[in-house]
Amino acid sequence: MQPKPAEPCLLIIWHSRTGASEAMARAAADGASGAALLVNAADTVPEMLLAADGYIFCCPENLGNMSGLMKEMFDRAYYAALGQIEGRPYATLIAAGSDGEGAQRQIDRIVTGWRLRRVADPVIVNLAAQTPEAIMAPKQVPASSLERCREIGAAMAEGLRLGVF
Numbered sequence: 001m002q003p004k005p006a007e008p009c010l011l012i013i014w015h016s017r018t019g020a021s022e023a024m025a026r027a028a029a030d031g032a033s034g035a036a037l038l039v040n041a042a043d044t045v046p047e048m049l050l051a052a053d054g055y056i057f058c059c060p061e062n063l064g065n066m067s068g069l070m071k072e073m074f075d076r077a078y079y080a081a082l083g084q085i086e087g088r089p090y091a092t093l094i095a096a097g098s099d100g101e102g103a104q105r106q107i108d109r110i111v112t113g114w115r116l117r118r119v120a121d122p123v124i125v126n127l128a129a130q131t132p133e134a135i136m137a138p139k140q141v142p143a144s145s146l147e148r149c150r151e152i153g154a155a156m157a158e159g160l161r162l163g164v165f
Contacts, residue, residue: 007035008160010153011052015041015059015069020095020127020139025058027146028093031153035161041073046080053160055116056152058093061103066094074110086115089165091152093123097135100124119165120152 014025029038059070094100125145
């Protein structure tokens with residue numbers, strides 16, 4: 001009897017300081033209905049990236065760039081995964097105080113080296129935090145934005161399951 005093939009794994013890597021990115025990542029994992037592994041960027045090891053079939057990267061934009069801990073995850077994993085994950089699908093979820101474009105561009109540049117394939121438009125949630133107090137305060141992500149994150153998680157998981165990606 002042939003062993004049953006393993007179900008595809010969607011790896012959702014997140015970092016959050018004020019709760020917004022964590023809520024977005026959790027919504028994506030909920031949408032994936034058990035097909036996702038949700039891992040904090042600080043706990044991500046290269047073997048997780050190698051074992052996954054697709055990725056969602058979720059972080060805040062800090063000072064116009066992705067958060068430092070998300071960048072650190074890429075720094076730790078980059079060369080270990082280089083040449084081994086080409087063509088795998090990815091999507092991004094960014095929590096921002098303004099436009100989020102800097103973090104988005106930075107992630108896209110890094111994963112270009114891995115030759116990952118974007119399969120969903122970026123989700124950038126602008127929370128309009130502009131004062132020091134608002135920036136550091138715990139965040140509430142609007143329900144409509146969390147629903148978009150759930151939809152990305154569901155679409156990624158289903159695309160992996162069906163072999164679309």
